[in-house]
Amino acid sequence: MSKSVMAVNKAAAAISSNPSRGKEGLTYVLLGLILIFLLFPVYWILVTSLHANSELMQLPPKWFPTNITLDSYVKTIQSSVFLTFYRNTVIVASGATVLCIIVSIFAGYALSRFRFRGSNLLTLLFLSAQMFPTVTLVIGLYSQYQSLHLLNTLYVLILASTMTALPFSIMLMRTFFNSISKELEEAAEIDGATRFKTLFTIIVPLSKPGIMAIAIYTFLIAWDDFLFGLTLVSDIDKRTLSPGLSLTFLGEYSANWSGATAAAATATIPLLIAFMFLQRYMVEGLTAGGVKE
Template sequence: MKTIQSFLFRKEGLTYILLGILLILFLFPVYWMLVTSIQNNSDLMKLPPKWLPVHLDFSSYADILSSDLFLTFYKNTLLVALGATILCILVSILSGYALSRFRFKGSSLITLLLLSAQMFPTVTLVIGLYSQYQKMHLLNTLFVLVLAATSTALPFSVMLMRTFFNGISRELEEAAEIDGAGRFRILFGVIVPLSKPGIMAIAIYTFLIAWDDFLFGLTLVTDLDKRTLSPGLSLTFLGEFSYNWSGATAAAVTATVPLLIGFLFLQRYMVEGLTAGGVKE
């Protein structure tokens, strides 16, 4: 008996040790980004590197928050993320409802194409989207970034909303039809309120995709005043011959912290939406 308890104790202890090592590996880049942002570039170039900051320097944060260019990047990113989120929610609701409630020729093919679209990495879509947006004269605008982020998040979002609508009883719609409600009134007055967890999940998912986008913001936009945070910061702080590491990490922290705080408060809606979508009634 004691041998079994000793074995279980050692196994549990080894598990915690491995989890602790993994936690350190995941959190160290975040810690190093914070440490780098509060030091000047001369201290960062010293060897061996200082794992703990010796001289605190918050001038990079002051420079970032007083930079009109950084605030422009921030504003553009916020506009693109909000626009993509709203557009993706609207299209996902309509498309998911159509695939859930209507059986028409090609509906199975559309579902298959949506699933297969998740298999391709974003970089493979850039060439096709670039040529298409060029023909539509949408390049070098914030709207093209909204469309690009929406196209990336849409397949998963449509399938998630379709799963939610499949789990809602059709009897509710039949009762609403008896009361004289039309199709759109049934959708937005009855079905959508019951799908709030799913809508919150795709809203957070789309917002994060649009906020973290780098590839589309780098290729579809050329004017610096239309850049978003990720490509804008890389082009501003990381040059060919010199690097402002302190300023780049300070900008990264400033851009990440509000998003992180918001996600900590909203993550339960994300988890609730993803798990509730898999429950069939």
């Protein structure tokens, strides 16, 4: 007992003699705890997907996989329903990303370069659009898309996801365009270049970090969408991953947790790997756009 007390006293003395090292150690401990807290759901999804569904009901739960089985993954990959959900999600996310980039470039450039009556008010309206929770917009969007006969189509999900990402994307592109000197456009105009040619040959290439940032941002929003996919689409062949997996594997009286987590891991892991390689572009875009205003 005396030896342990002496060890604690020595550690306390070391920390007190070097407070900066003690603060650094405490910072690493806190970061480690936060990392464990954030990664535990991912770990639990993987553990659950490697167990048979009957074993998941046992108490106490198994924190580490014992009887590992890949049956849930095999059934998921062979399921035509899952592949349909995956295909629809890729189409919706890709379409929303392309549409959001196109609209953001033109709208951001207009707000940056043109000064007209109501331009400041229009900018505030774009910013205020982010203040409303998405769930409060569903009723109005449902009525609008119903009148346009777009319900139960992939187009409605592309438009809804684009609408969600547009306010932030437009403001980010406006910030990038503000940071680019107008003298470049004037020099191009003297050389005979039109405004559109100047935009796509000079301005857009200089804004690649911002374009990459909004591309990743929009793609993730469309990929993770649950609310719009649940309310605006009712046909199973038009469902995306989030609502499709929820309605397929989780029923009112029973739930296939092993199949649901295997499908979630199969759908998420490729996106997670891609994001690991692309996250630096998003950080660069957000950082550059935040300091160049």
